[in-house]
Amino acid sequence: MSLYPVFLKLEGHRILVVGGGLIAQHKIEAVLRSATDVTVVAPQVTPRVLLWAHQGRLRHIALPYRSGMAKGYFLVIAATDSEELNRTIYNEAREAGALSNAVDDPGYCDFYAPAVVSRGEFQIAVSTGGNSPALAQSIRKELERKFGPEYEPWTAWLGRMRQAIRNLLPRSERRKELLHLLALCKPQLSHQDSGGNNERVERTGAGKPAEPRVNRASA
Numbered sequence: 001m002s003l004y005p006v007f008l009k010l011e012g013h014r015i016l017v018v019g020g021g022l023i024a025q026h027k028i029e030a031v032l033r034s035a036t037d038v039t040v041v042a043p044q045v046t047p048r049v050l051l052w053a054h055q056g057r058l059r060h061i062a063l064p065y066r067s068g069m070a071k072g073y074f075l076v077i078a079a080t081d082s083e084e085l086n087r088t089i090y091n092e093a094r095e096a097g098a099l100s101n102a103v104d105d106p107g108y109c110d111f112y113a114p115a116v117v118s119r120g121e122f123q124i125a126v127s128t129g130g131n132s133p134a135l136a137q138s139i140r141k142e143l144e145r146k147f148g149p150e151y152e153p154w155t156a157w158l159g160r161m162r163q164a165i166r167n168l169l170p171r172s173e174r175r176k177e178l179l180h181l182l183a184l185c186k187p188q189l190s191h192q193d194s195g196g197n198n199e200r201v202e203r204t205g206a207g208k209p210a211e212p213r214v215n216r217a218s219a
Contacts, residue, residue, distance in 0.1 A: 003112070003129055010035035014072060016098075018065045018089050019079035020045030023103055027077050030113060032057055039073075041065050042080075065089060071096045079103040106130035115140035120152035121159070154187035 015035045017028050020042030028049060031038055038058040040049060045060060053060040065085065069092075070076050076093035078086035078101065086102035093100035094110070102108035106129075114125035115136035124143050126136045161182055169175040 003127065005114075005125065005127070007123070007125070008034070008075075010075065013037065013074035015039070016041065016070060016073040016076045016093075017079060018042065018069075018077070018086075019081075019103075020049055021079070021081065022046060024077075024079035025049050027079050027103065027113065028052070028058065030116070031075075031077070033118070041069060067092065070098060070100075073098045076100045077103065078108075117143045117147060119147060119149060120155060122147070122151045122155040150187040158182060 010031060011034060013035065015031050015038045017024055017031070017038065018041045019027075020040060024040070024042065025046045025048055028038065028040060032052065039061060040053070040058055041061045041063065043062055043064055045053070045062075049058075050060070052058050065080070067088075070089060071092075073093065073096070076089065076098045078089035078093075080086055080089075083102075083105060086105060087108050090100045090102040090105075090108040099110045100108075101111055101113065106112070109130065112127055112130050114127040115133070116126075117124040117140055124140075124147065126139045126143070128136050162179055165175060165178060169178070
């Protein structure tokens, strides 16, 4: 069955991750990009997860998962090293009305975590419906080379331009066409070709980043 792709707004929702190993750490890192109320249940966690707890970015309950812990959450991720426990957590979370995911167990998932190219608000998600995470990761790496860090400030600039155009022009085909023309342009990326081919960050004034330049030739 085909999936319905969405980007969830997790801010203001309670998120539970059960597990404290490296796989759980990757899942926690992903939800922390959006969520502000994250609880991790695991007797032991990685040093990085522990650091996030000390920074106040999440709440760590240093206990094994017990029946009933999944109640009251919007989204639950089971990332322990026990398939049986992960499936138990998934079933309890669903009964409690939460979206749930048992890691690496496609039959026990309400959603799949895609491979994501993240450039600030600009994100590209790749999913194979749980069939081949390796393929999704491979395609993600290709996309990361094509859509570099310059797309983060560029997307932010497009957002500001969109708001300005919406304030100046009434809703019309002309306004829609202008917004689409801007989106067809690409950010200008400069490189230093001596040796490392490193990206050059252009600055103006007292250390303030310059507005992204439009590369009209590639529009």
